[in-house]
Amino acid sequence: VQLQASGGGLVQAGGSLRLSCTASGRSLSNYAVGWFRQAPGKEREWLVTIRWSGGGTYYADSVKGRFTISRNIAANTVYLQMNSLKPEDTAVYYCAITRTIVSNMHNPLAYDYWGQGTLVTVSS
Numbered sequence: 001v002q003l004q005a006s007g008g009g010l011v012q013a014g015g016s017l018r019l020s021c022t023a024s025g026r027s028l029s030n031y032a033v034g035w036f037r038q039a040p041g042k043e044r045e046w047l048v049t050i051r052w053s054g055g056g057t058y059y060a061d062s063v064k065g066r067f068t069i070s071r072n073i074a075a076n077t078v079y080l081q082m083n084s085l086k087p088e089d090t091a092v093y094y095c096a097i098t099r100t101i102v103s104n105m106h107n108p109l110a111y112d113y114w115g116q117g118t119l120v121t122v123s124s
Helices: none
Strands: 002-006 009-012 017-024 032-038 045-051 057-059 067-072 077-082 091-098 111-114 118-123
Touching: 002 091, 002 111, 017 032, 017 091, 017 118, 032 067, 032 077, 045 067, 045 077, 045 091, 057 067, 077 091
Parallel strands: 009 118
Antiparallel strands: 002 017, 017 077, 032 045, 032 091, 045 057, 067 077, 091 111, 091 118
16 A cells, blocks of 8 residues: 655644645555654654544544544545644654554554655744
8 A cells, every 4th residue: 555645835833734645555444544743853743543434533632623634535535634833843744554443543653554754844
């Protein structure tokens, strides 16, 4: 399976961006799709995961209320809508897929396939 992340860019603080993650090569029906980010010098941080079947969503506290994940089944694409962006949101954002259980969704090691990442830069 291949994951293509896109939508990153430069935005001012308080602005919004929508990231996309499009999957090809495999049905996602047995997977969940997550978004992570990694800032320079920091560990990869889990943000949110959505179950492909059923659409259940799971958010990290750090982004709850500002970020929203959704999916378009026909397009095999997951979106991450990011609002009220802050300079500390600057990072490379990655999407990935997993079959793991809910309690382990925050763990990057539980994800089987990763996209290439898209850079988000938030200026102050």
